Amino acid sequence: MEEKTENLLLGLLIGGIVGAVIGILYAPKSGRETREDLGQKADELLAQAKKEYEEAREKSRKAYENLVSQLKKSGAEVKAKASDLLEEGKENLEEGKGRLKKAIEAGVEAFKEEKTTQG
Numbered sequence: 077m078e079e080k081t082e083n084l085l086l087g088l089l090i091g092g093i094v095g096a097v098i099g100i101l102y103a104p105k106s107g108r109e110t111r112e113d114l115g116q117k118a119d120e121l122l123a124q125a126k127k128e129y130e131e132a133r134e135k136s137r138k139a140y141e142n143l144v145s146q147l148k149k150s151g152a153e154v155k156a157k158a159s160d161l162l163e164e165g166k167e168n169l170e171e172g173k174g175r176l177k178k179a180i181e182a183g184v185e186a187f188k189e190e191k192t193t194q195g
Contacts, residue, residue: 081132092121
């Protein structure tokens with residue numbers, strides 16, 4: 077998008093300069109008047125180029141801010157999801173530890189019962 081804006085600005089500037097030069101060269105005026113006209117047109121073109129530059133700059137700034145905002149939002153969403161997954165993983169680990177503890181206790185109890193019945 078910036079390239080299109082730059083090309084548009086360049087085209088406007090070149091078109092304005094060419095039009096101004098042709099208009100001045102074909103006008104039946106003295107050298108002094110022609111120089112004054114050239115200076116005036118150059119000032120006008122410079123002002124127009126500055127205006128176009130500022131508009132393009134503002135559009136770029138807004139696009140950048142929008143992108144940063146979207147990235148921050150996406151980052152927050154990813155962080156929240158990661159936090160949820162971490163919490164779920166902790167819960168699953170605790171549940172697994174509880175089941176393992178019960179299984180070990182049952183195994184120990186079964187071993188003790190087997191030992192007392194044989195012994």
